[in-house]
Amino acid sequence: MTENTQPPASGPHSTPADLPTQYTPADVEGKLYERWVDRGWFRADAKSDKEPYTVVIPPPNVTGSLHVGHAFEHTLIDALTRRKRMQGYETLWQPGMDHAGIATQNVVERELAKEGLSRHDLGREAFVERVWRWKDESGGQISGQMRRLGDGVDWDRERFTMDEGLSQAVQTIFKRLYDDGLIYRAERIINWCPRCLTALSDIEVEYQEDEGELVSIRYGDGEDSLVVATTRAETMLGDTAVAVHPDDARYRHLVGRRIALPLTDRTIPVVADAHVDPEFGTGAVKVTPAHDPNDFEIGRRHDLPQITVMDERAVITVHGPFLGLDRLEARSAVVAALRAEGRIVAEKRPYTHSVGHCSRCKTTIEPRVSLQWWVKVGPLAKAAGDAVRDGQVTIHPKEMTSRYFDWVDNLHDWCISRQLWWGHRIPVWYGPDGEVRCVGADEEPPTGEGWHQDTDVLDTWFSSALWPFSTLGWPEQTESVEKFYPNSVLVTGYDILFFWVARMMMFGLYAMDGTPPFHTIVLHGMVRDQFGKKMSKSFGNSVDPLVWMDAYGSDAVRFTLARGANPGVDVPVGEDWVQASRNFANKVWNATRFALLNGATVTGPLPDAAELGPADRWILSRLNAVVAEVDGYFEDYQFAKLSDALFHFAWDEVFDWYVELSKTTFAAGGRAAEVSRRVFGEVLDVTLRLLHPLMPFVTEEMWTSLTGGESVVVTDWPTDSGFRDRAAEDELAAVRKLVTEVRRFRADQGLQPGQRVPATLDLSGTGLEAHEEAMRALLRLQAPGESFEATATLPVGGATVALDLHGVIDFEAERRRLTKDLATAEKELAQTTAKLGNEAFLAKAPDHVVDKIRGRRAAAEADIARIGTQLAQLP
RNA sequence: GGGUGCAUAGCUCAGUGGUAGAGCGCCGCCCUUACAAGGCGGAUGUCGGCGGUUCGAACCCGUCUGCACCCACCA
Numbered sequence: 045m046t047e048n049t050q051p052p053a054s055g056p057h058s059t060p061a062d063l064p065t066q067y068t069p070a071d072v073e074g075k076l077y078e079r080w081v082d083r084g085w086f087r088a089d090a091k092s093d094k095e096p097y098t099v100v101i102p103p104p105n106v107t108g109s110l111h112v113g114h115a116f117e118h119t120l121i122d123a124l125t126r127r128k129r130m131q132g133y134e135t136l137w138q139p140g141m142d143h144a145g146i147a148t149q150n151v152v153e154r155e156l157a158k159e160g161l162s163r164h165d166l167g168r169e170a171f172v173e174r175v176w177r178w179k180d181e182s183g184g185q186i187s188g189q190m191r192r193l194g195d196g197v198d199w200d201r202e203r204f205t206m207d208e209g210l211s212q213a214v215q216t217i218f219k220r221l222y223d224d225g226l227i228y229r230a231e232r233i234i235n236w237c238p239r240c241l242t243a244l245s246d247i248e249v250e251y252q253e254d255e256g257e258l259v260s261i262r263y264g265d266g267e268d269s270l271v272v273a274t275t276r277a278e279t280m281l282g283d284t285a286v287a288v289h290p291d292d293a294r295y296r297h298l299v300g301r302r303i304a305l306p307l308t309d310r311t312i313p314v315v316a317d318a319h320v321d322p323e324f325g326t327g328a329v330k331v332t333p334a335h336d337p338n339d340f341e342i343g344r345r346h347d348l349p350q351i352t353v354m355d356e357r358a359v360i361t362v363h364g365p366f367l368g369l370d371r372l373e374a375r376s377a378v379v380a381a382l383r384a385e386g387r388i389v390a391e392k393r394p395y396t397h398s399v400g401h402c403s404r405c406k407t408t409i410e411p412r413v414s415l416q417w418w419v420k421v422g423p424l425a426k427a428a429g430d431a432v433r434d435g436q437v438t439i440h441p442k443e444m445t446s447r448y449f450d451w452v453d454n455l456h457d458w459c460i461s462r463q464l465w466w467g468h469r470i471p472v473w474y475g476p477d478g479e480v481r482c483v484g485a486d487e488e489p490p491t492g493e494g495w496h497q498d499t500d501v502l503d504t505w506f507s508s509a510l511w512p513f514s515t516l517g518w519p520e521q522t523e524s525v526e527k528f529y530p531n532s533v534l535v536t537g538y539d540i541l542f543f544w545v546a547r548m549m550m551f552g553l554y555a556m557d558g559t560p561p562f563h564t565i566v567l568h569g570m571v572r573d574q575f576g577k578k579m580s581k582s583f584g585n586s587v588d589p590l591v592w593m594d595a596y597g598s599d600a601v602r603f604t605l606a607r608g609a610n611p612g613v614d615v616p617v618g619e620d621w622v623q624a625s626r627n628f629a630n631k632v633w634n635a636t637r638f639a640l641l642n643g644a645t646v647t648g649p650l651p652d653a654a655e656l657g658p659a660d661r662w663i664l665s666r667l668n669a670v671v672a673e674v675d676g677y678f679e680d681y682q683f684a685k686l687s688d689a690l691f692h693f694a695w696d697e698v699f700d701w702y703v704e705l706s707k708t709t710f711a712a713g714g715r716a717a718e719v720s721r722r723v724f725g726e727v728l729d730v731t732l733r734l735l736h737p738l739m740p741f742v743t744e745e746m747w748t749s750l751t752g753g754e755s756v757v758v759t760d761w762p763t764d765s766g767f768r769d770r771a772a773e774d775e776l777a778a779v780r781k782l783v784t785e786v787r788r789f790r791a792d793q794g795l796q797p798g799q800r801v802p803a804t805l806d807l808s809g810t811g812l813e814a815h816e817e818a819m820r821a822l823l824r825l826q827a828p829g830e831s832f833e834a835t836a837t838l839p840v841g842g843a844t845v846a847l848d849l850h851g852v853i854d855f856e857a858e859r860r861r862l863t864k865d866l867a868t869a870e871k872e873l874a875q876t877t878a879k880l881g882n883e884a885f886l887a888k889a890p891d892h893v894v895d896k897i898r899g900r901r902a903a904a905e906a907d908i909a910r911i912g913t914q915l916a917q918l919p
Numbered sequence: 920g921g922g923u924g925c926a927u928a929g930c931u932c933a934g935u936g937g938u939a940g941a942g943c944g945c946c947g948c949c950c951u952u953a954c955a956a957g958g959c960g961g962a963u964g965u966c967g968g969c970g971g972u973u974c975g976a977a978c979c980c981g982u983c984u985g986c987a988c989c990c991a992c993c994a
Contacts, residue, residue, distance in 0.1 A: 329994045616931050627956045638953035791960040798951035884974035893937050
């Protein structure tokens with residue numbers, strides 16, 4: 045406990061009277077955040093003796109501003125790191141951003157388009173300069189949002205994937221992989237975006253069901269003919285074979301022969317290939333090795349030529365009537381030409397099939413044969429899989445593990461070259477005599493006549509795969525690498541499990557001699573709207589977190605997001621829920637304000653258990669249980685349960701019953717009040733510390749006001765003292781139950797909540813005698829006056845309340861209520877009696893269950909007796 | 920086609936064998952001295968359908984229906 049030797053002048057509100065009755069986030073958030081940063085509390089010291097705790101930010105793209113999904117992710121990471129910092133770890137919450145190659149290039153190209161310019165008008169150098177300007181602007185916005193959220197990151201360590209140091213890391217790992225034969229250059233068919241004009245990796249292609257048209261075309265003439273079906277008629281110009289299944293009797297006579305390819309002067313062979321499904325269509329497939337990945341493979345197996353008929357913009361390049369048409373124009377033109385020749389044997393029919401689209405611009409992918417750089421993933425993926433298989437790395441929730449294996453165990457080589465301008469240039473130089481030289485970060489590139497660097501850049505995920513150590517200064521063997529690698533935990537969305545997580549695993553294990561980049565992977569869900577719908581700008585349900593933060597405060601936004609964070613599942617959020625969280629923040633504020641107004645204190649040791657009243661023992665028992673519960677949830681990344689447990693403990697128990705009971709104690713004064721004031725201070729102190737990782741601002745403001753301490757940020761995380769008092773918990777449960785029952789009676793009688801009623805309260809034999817005064821206050825019971833005459837006598841839980849309700853009692857309402865209660869109790873009695881008469885149940889059920897049922901039966905019997913008495917007393 | 924989940928109150932979701940829960944919403948009363956961003960009280964469910972296991976099933980097993988997502992393929 046904090047010992048105060050000085051007056052708490054450092055607290056923002058040195059007298060409780062300064063405190064407004066409502067929490068205004070805007071008044072405190074900015075001020076507190078700047079103070080935290082200025083004091084250096086978020087800085088991580090590599091020289092520290094403390095045990096490290098490291099989490100990297102999943103670097104946001106510098107394409108604009110953060111959306112509510114980022115706010116969610118940051119809330120989780122910030123909560124984890126704030127707790128660990130309080131626990132005394134040397135905590136690094138690593139900030140930074142991703143250059144996001146193709147995404148950012150597209151954004152800037154769109155900006156240019158508004159000025160009627162293309163990147164080619166600017167030229168490579170000027171364009172890249174322009175993107176850097178964009179990056180500065182967007183990066184500023186993003187860090188501003190992170191400050192608003194309260195992210196406790198080490199700003200001194202902020203990194204960008206295209207920083208000098210990180211670029212060296214990229215070059216170093218490229219060189220090493222190249223020298224190890226794990227990077228190579230090869231001509232293959234790749235996913236090509238004809239709008240972005242670049243190759244894409246397999247996972248950058250999104251497949252969706254598109255409506256196409258299937259046309260059937262006769263190839264060849266007379267007996268040497270067959271019919272193929274296609275959705276892409278225009279590619280027939282590049283056909284170099286027709287394939288049939290080897291066992292297909294219909295076409296056996298044609299295999300090995302050459303047939304005429306319509307609209308051309310070429311003949312093409314009929315080949316037998318097991319890839320063909322004889323059941324589909326006509327069982328004969330046109331083969332275009334240059335424009336279809338499956339056909340490319342068939343072509344390789346049968347040594348077929350590749351005839352490229354489209355350029356990089358998917359415009360037809362073969363001479364003749366189709367030259368210069370784009371693929372869609374060409375498709376109908378080709379069909380029309382075929383029809384004119386009587387080649388169309390079945391008309392177009394609608395056909396829904398899955399078509400690949402560029403994940404960045406949604407343009408339909410055009411498979412294309414080209415020379416690209418590849419990572420040979422075999423050994424890297426094997427290691428990445430094994431690290432999870434052998435338990436070095438665990439994935440939360442574990443259901444995601446199979447998805448991970450599914451991917452790393454079936455991975456194709458990774459195409460890493462992009463025909464873009466924004467990104468890390470491939471560190472390979474080509475010489476005048478066909479030399480190829482890969483240059484490491486510590487080498488000088490060749491300068492002689494005729495040497496030039498590869499013009500392509502790397503896939504943006506190549507550099508983000510290095511993030512857990514490139515941010516720490518690698519390839520330099522820095523103190524930070526030593527201290528903060530591997531990271532403690534990775535928190536990110538399940539949507540980038542393959543893009544990012546698996547690649548960090550591959551590169552981390554490879555670069556760091558088999559040490560995985562982190563030991564725990566926590567995958568969170570996607571933020572959705574309050575109806576569970578995916579957020580999207582076009583649907584109009586996406587939310588700018590700043591708007592909510594402005595309206596309700598950062599704590600409210602954070603708490604709402606944390607409260608929805610069940611492991612691995614999507615998180616719905618609605619403005620109503622943010623309001624509810626704002627109300628909670630306000631409650632925290634006012635409860636602390638109440639404590640201050642009533643002289644709650646954190647000074648001096650906690651009184652001995654013998655001195656504590658029952659309410660004090662109850663709340664301290666619960667407090668310690670909640671500390672343990674919250675710790676368990678934190679260690680298990682159960683943010684929703686943790687938030688809910690704190691919400692209910694704080695609001696229902698501390699801010700409600702304990703506050704109400706304290707009013708009586710405080711009013712009574714004396715030693716009991718003094719003891720209670722100290723306990724109250726303790727309970728609030730601990731509760732605020734527990735809430736701080738989720739709601740940093742309001743807790744900081746109130747904790748410093750309450751304790752006079754410097755900051756909750758650098759205060760110890762609470763520990764469970766082990767204090768438990770079941771008897772006190774039961775006692776207070778009885779008090780709560782009794783009060784609730786009488787309140788219900790009052791409400792049924794139509795009494796206004798504040799209306800005072802003359803009454804006697806007989807608690808003899810209940811063991812609750814000590815609470816009489818508090819209960820009288822809670823129930824608004826007046827001392828019975830001289831003319832007291834009970835009109836209603838209420839036996840509740842062994843106690844008796846006699847009320848003088850002259851003029852207000854509603855006997856009919858009471859009779860209805862009692863009759864209803866009687867029916868409920870009788871039903872309960874019947875159920876429990878039946879159960880206890882069941883021998884099989886008695887024989888097999890565990891004791892505690894049987895006891896519980898017995899208790900319920902006894903309670904039902906008592907209720908029936910009590911209600912009977914009450915009914916009999918009604919006039 | 921392969922895989923992983925999900926189906927519980929009006930909405931969004933907790934609840935892995937022992938009396939169905941939360942938040943929001945809804946109904947009634949109240950500015951009761953920390954808080955109306957509040958307080959008190961209340962209503963609301965054949966736990967998707969059908970079978971099975973069990974003394975006992977929202978929970979375990981089978982099956983059906985509907986939905987979501989991931990992967991592969993689609994001439």
